[in-house]
Amino acid sequence: MGKIVAVTGNEACAQALKQINPDVCAAYPITPATDLMQRFSGFVNDGKVDTELVLVESEHSAMSACIGAAAAGGRVATATSSQGLALMWEMLYIAAGSRLPIIMPLVNRALSAPLNIHGDHSDGMGARDTGWIQIYSENAQEAYDNLIQSFRIAEHLDIRTPAMVCMDGFIVSHSIERVEYIDDADVKNFVGKFQAVHPLLDLDNPKSYGPLILTDLYHEYKRAQHEVMTKVPKVALEVAADFEKMTGRKYGLFETYRLEDAEIAIVVMSSAAGTTKDIIDEYRDKGIKAGLLKPRLFRPFPYLEIADALKHVKAIAVLDRADSFGGYGPLFMEISGAVMSMDTKPAMINKIFGLGGRDYLPDQAEQVLDELVKIAKTGKVENVKEYIGVRE
Amino acid sequence: MTTKPLKLKELAKGEERFMHGHRMCAGCGAPIIVKQVLMATDYPIIASNATGCLEVSTCIQQYTAWKIPWIHSAFENAAATISGVEAMYKSLVKQGKIEDKQVKFIAFGGDGGTYDIGFQSLSGAMERGHDMMYICYDNGAYMNTGIQRSSATPFGANTTTCPAGDVIPGKPQQRKDLSRIMAAHGIPYVAQASPAHWMDLMKKVQKAFEIKGPKFMNIISPCNRGWRTRTDDAIMLSKLAVDTCYWPLYEIENGVTKITVKPKEKKPLADFLKPQGRFKHMFAPGNEWMLKQAQEYVDAQWERLLREDASGKDEAGEKV
Numbered sequence A: 001m002g003k004i005v006a007v008t009g010n011e012a013c014a015q016a017l018k019q020i021n022p023d024v025c026a027a028y029p030i031t032p033a034t035d036l037m038q039r040f041s042g043f044v045n046d047g048k049v050d051t052e053l054v055l056v057e058s059e060h061s062a063m064s065a066c067i068g069a070a071a072a073g074g075r076v077a078t079a080t081s082s083q084g085l086a087l088m089w090e091m092l093y094i095a096a097g098s099r100l101p102i103i104m105p106l107v108n109r110a111l112s113a114p115l116n117i118h119g120d121h122s123d124g125m126g127a128r129d130t131g132w133i134q135i136y137s138e139n140a141q142e143a144y145d146n147l148i149q150s151f152r153i154a155e156h157l158d159i160r161t162p163a164m165v166c167m168d169g170f171i172v173s174h175s176i177e178r179v180e181y182i183d184d185a186d187v188k189n190f191v192g193k194f195q196a197v198h199p200l201l202d203l204d205n206p207k208s209y210g211p212l213i214l215t216d217l218y219h220e221y222k223r224a225q226h227e228v229m230t231k232v233p234k235v236a237l238e239v240a241a242d243f244e245k246m247t248g249r250k251y252g253l254f255e256t257y258r259l260e261d262a263e264i265a266i267v268v269m270s271s272a273a274g275t276t277k278d279i280i281d282e283y284r285d286k287g288i289k290a291g292l293l294k295p296r297l298f299r300p301f302p303y304l305e306i307a308d309a310l311k312h313v314k315a316i317a318v319l320d321r322a323d324s325f326g327g328y329g330p331l332f333m334e335i336s337g338a339v340m341s342m343d344t345k346p347a348m349i350n351k352i353f354g355l356g357g358r359d360y361l362p363d364q365a366e367q368v369l370d371e372l373v374k375i376a377k378t379g380k381v382e383n384v385k386e387y388i389g390v391r392e
Numbered sequence B: 001m002t003t004k005p006l007k008l009k010e011l012a013k014g015e016e017r018f019m020h021g022h023r024m025c026a027g028c029g030a031p032i033i034v035k036q037v038l039m040a041t042d043y044p045i046i047a048s049n050a051t052g053c054l055e056v057s058t059c060i061q062q063y064t065a066w067k068i069p070w071i072h073s074a075f076e077n078a079a080a081t082i083s084g085v086e087a088m089y090k091s092l093v094k095q096g097k098i099e100d101k102q103v104k105f106i107a108f109g110g111d112g113g114t115y116d117i118g119f120q121s122l123s124g125a126m127e128r129g130h131d132m133m134y135i136c137y138d139n140g141a142y143m144n145t146g147i148q149r150s151s152a153t154p155f156g157a158n159t160t161t162c163p164a165g166d167v168i169p170g171k172p173q174q175r176k177d178l179s180r181i182m183a184a185h186g187i188p189y190v191a192q193a194s195p196a197h198w199m200d201l202m203k204k205v206q207k208a209f210e211i212k213g214p215k216f217m218n219i220i221s222p223c224n225r226g227w228r229t230r231t232d233d234a235i236m237l238s239k240l241a242v243d244t245c246y247w248p249l250y251e252i253e254n255g256v257t258k259i260t261v262k263p264k265e266k267k268p269l270a271d272f273l274k275p276q277g278r279f280k281h282m283f284a285p286g287n288e289w290m291l292k293q294a295q296e297y298v299d300a301q302w303e304r305l306l307r308e309d310a311s312g313k314d315e316a317g318e319k320v
Helices: A009-020 A034-045 A059-073 A082-097 A122-126 A140-155 A184-191 A218-230 A232-247 A272-285 A303-310 A330-339 A362-378 B008-013 B029-039 B053-058 B078-094 B111-116 B119-128 B178-183 B198-209 B234-243 B277-283 B288-311
Strands: A004-007 A024-027 A052-055 A103-108 A133-136 A163-168 A177-180 A254-257 A264-267 A290-295 A297-299 A315-320 A347-352 A385-387 B045-049 B070-072 B104-110 B133-138 B189-193 B215-220 B249-253 B256-261
Touching (some): A009 A034, A009 A103, A009 A140, A009 A163, A024 A034, A024 A059, A034 A052, A052 A059, A059 A082, A059 B070, A059 B078, A059 B119, A082 A122, A082 A218, A103 A122, A103 A140, A133 A140, A140 A163, A140 A177, A140 A184, A140 A232, A184 A232, A218 A232, A232 A297, A254 A272, A264 A362, A272 A290, A272 A362, A290 A303, A303 A330, A315 A330, A315 A362, A330 A347, A347 A362, B029 B053, B029 B133, B029 B198, B029 B234, B045 B053, B045 B078, B053 B104, B078 B104, B078 B119, B104 B111, B104 B119, B111 B119, B111 B133, B111 B178, B119 B133, B133 B198, B178 B215, B189 B198, B198 B215, B198 B249, B198 B256, B256 B288, B277 B288
Parallel strands (some): A024 A052, A103 A163, A133 A163, A264 A315, A315 A347, A347 A385, B045 B070, B045 B104, B104 B133, B133 B215, B189 B215
Antiparallel strands (some): A004 A177, A133 A297, A254 A290, B189 B249, B249 B256
16 A cells, blocks of 8 residues: 555645656646646656656647657656646647647636636636547545546557546645555556657658648548547546556546435536535435536546436536536536437536636535425426526 | 768768658749758758648648658647657657667748747747757748738738738838847857858758757748749849848857858849849839838848957957
8 A cells, every 4th residue: 555645636646747757748837737847847856757847938838849749759748727728729639639648637727817826627628629538536636546547548559649637726736635645666567668659759760740631531530539539438447447456446437426326416527526425415314315426537528328327317417617608517518418318318407616716615515406306306497507606 | 970071962862851742832942941951961850840831731641751750730839849859859868768869850940930920939949958950941921821921021022911002012010030039049059041052051050960959040941922933033032132131141159150151242132122023012113212221221230240240250350
């Protein structure tokens, strides 16, 4: 068993990167991810890792340098948040389209304007369609564990696709929690040696990256990219099984909590799931059959598996820590997509919560569960989408 | 590695690393420049390429003209991209994972990808001190998207976004002096070159590759589509650019400026402008002021360069 420590989410992720020892990291500081790379820079300058650290002048260049480094043929990581991810947007597609397994902790934060440095999922949701694998973490332990697993998933020879590992800004990145570290040797062994595919540094077999491909084949390239994504869940589960053998900690495509016989359910990602579980326990004590589903793998999204897990539920509330203005919340749209395959469809409501770091409090979960109880009884939804925790 | 002799007969026997069959326009300056750069050296080279004419025309679908490892990622980031490649090379060599084969790293970009949208990424990579060379092929406009003005477009030029109109006759501003800005980064080597002076160009490439750290070369690249000239004028125009001192050939090595080719007789700027349709309106009656203003700018720049060239020499004219 590894060492038990009290650390922040950022500290745990920096530790994971130290144990993985990437060949190149290129990064640019941004709150709340700054602290992660800052700590890692310390490991570089103290000679604890072999990493070549490229301290670029913007996030756009950070991702560009990561792309160059990954194409050169080695293990590459960076980290960012919010505006930084937004500035990378163009390059996110290029990293994925070029099939470069770059790993990026994303410390989720609100997007400007107005300027706000606190946690919500707007940044990650904006990168939904970039072709990156997205894994969301509830707490520091999950962020650490997911980050280690993400290298195996992204670098798998059937996948070779970049991955972002998300945790809530400040709520997880800056809160000290109990985390169980894995021994260095075990992490090294688990992640394994990097296998370069078509590296630029293979001088004897020169490769051209980034061709122009127009109407005759672009469509086929994109379908191929989609097909690769469909293979991710299987690989993620295999990696999770190996991880469980090593640590005893179990991971799936999503987590369910008291969902097996639930009549009402909340679907929510990341740190808010912890608070929700407590309230579900309270409602269970009152004899109300409430449960929770917490997506872990958001891209690719396991529609059928989630539909199966929710098929017996009468009423579902999807809690989104991001909004698609003029539309439903992004997670709600995914769950709606999953529900589509069900024979008997549950009633569904969408709550937008916690934007810009607004606290998600137990009474908000209670309010949502009370509404679900009513809906389950009457089958009537009055208001599909609503903001909760708003100051009136 | 010994620097190879620049004899045409020998160079012609060398292995071509930038192949025929690409789809650059006939008479374009850029592929001539790329050939000269790659021909100058036997070092292994890995190149990045900013989005632009050179990039879209040399790697289409399953075809590539590049016999060296080559990467294009986007428009504004050729410098950042190659800096990542260089960092990986350095890391793997340092860790003993690969052998040091004295690989040289080049980023190619047009003036749009270099002076403008890629300026930040270029500046950052130069400041970080990567062992790389950035080569700008400067054709003075966004030619790939259809001849829009860039900050490298010369004063008065007619482009599709600064057309020679009834009220505004072409580009109102002088061009950005990027070579000087790059020198201000304090990098060990900056040079301007022209494909007409191939020996000078290749010597500069050779010299640059013997210097560790970031290098920048700005090379004039005639574009017959954008300059509105005959197809086979590229070499003639890149020579006239030097002879009129519009495009002086010089290098700044560790802060010391040296003019490498001084025209025997400085020709009037009009000799360079006249064959180009993009300057046609400047020769129309009433626009004499434009020619005058363009000439004055070139003269002032040249005078300054002469002073800088002289400042690094002793009384006998030797470099100190």
